[in-house]
Amino acid sequence: MISRATDKVSEELDAWRNRPLDRVYAVIMIDAIVLKIRDGAVANRPVYIAVGINLEGERDVLGMWVGSGGEGAKTWMTWLAELRNRGVEDVLIACCDGLKGLPDSIQNIWPLVDVHLCVVHMVRASLKYALTKHWSQIAKELRQVYTAANADAAEARFAEFEELWGARYPALIGVWRRSWEHFVMFLRFPPEIRKIVYTTNIIESLNSRFRQATRRGHFPSEEAALKVLYLVIRDRQPNRRNPTGRTYNWKEAINVLAGFYGDRVIDNQ
Structure with a gap:
């Protein structure tokens, strides 16, 4: 019974990680949480999370990737190209920290993007x-x-x-x-x-929920860690900021963005 439930979560996670995405995102935010994962030996491993807000103001977790902590431009290009291949053709603003190779890789994937450091x-x-x-x-x-x-x-x-x-x-x-x-x-x-x-407050709030769900022990594999994070994302809680949902005061924000980005906003709504 437990095995069937685990297999079902694996199937859902795989489908979620490969689902089509919107063509244009107003904002994409990239951050990381560090988890203990066994790969031969238990080690601290970063899990990078990308959260997007589309032109309708709907936010969603777009992708998650387990890294080693030493990621460079080539690795980031691979992960970001995954989002592009799933349908993301344009991003207005990307918010991230100064991880090696990340800002340049973002601009290589979406040349018109404005990259802002958190x-x-x-x-x-x-x-x-x-x-x-x-x-x-x-x-x-x-x-x-x-x-x-x-x-x-x-x-x-x-x-x-x-x-x-x-x-x-x-x-x-x-x-x-x-x-x-x-x-x-x-x-x-x-x-x-x-x-x-x-700032990446939206992701910081999500990371707080991730930490509550992962604070004990370590994970036997990358897949096991991603399953738990996926279940946290899927769990919508009342009266709390959830990783998916409507962005507050979005109509005001999108009108301002239209003034800056013109047809990239207007033609895709």
Whole structure:
């Protein structure tokens, strides 16, 4: 009986991972959760998750892939090409962290995409280079940078931040300078769009549910891990943010996006 149920979940997971997707997504967000998976020996393995919001404001988990932690451009191209082959022809905005090869691979698959680096990940990466006693002050001052009115204001505010902290924490400054081009992209948007794309809050909420379901022990295989994550995705809970569903205030957001992306929005609705 257990074997038949397991086989059914395997079949459902396989069908889910190969299902057709929409032609155009307003936003795709990519993040990862680390799980303990046995592959000879038990090791920490990242599971990368892509969440998309289509032009109707419906969000969905588009794909999941188990990695090694050392993924480069070739691997990312393979995984992202899988989404393209399942029907995704265009993406307006992609939100991710600065994983090696990921931003460039996204643009190779969807040449017109605007790639934005997740602010939450950038702040976390920054704090790794600072003493704990300075975290609160640094986070507060960085908030003034990523909530600036526009790119010029952000540059001016970051110059002040660099003057204050650059000598003590040059590696922290480097995190932002290396990523500046992708970071400031979203500052051209009004608040209706910024609050959707400036962070991967949707995925962070999903990861929280994943962690609740996977916090004990380890998985005997990649497939076993993906089955559990799939069941979490499929389980819709009342009065909670679910991984699938309607995006709040989407009509306001899509009208703003239409102003920026024109026919790429209008012709595909």
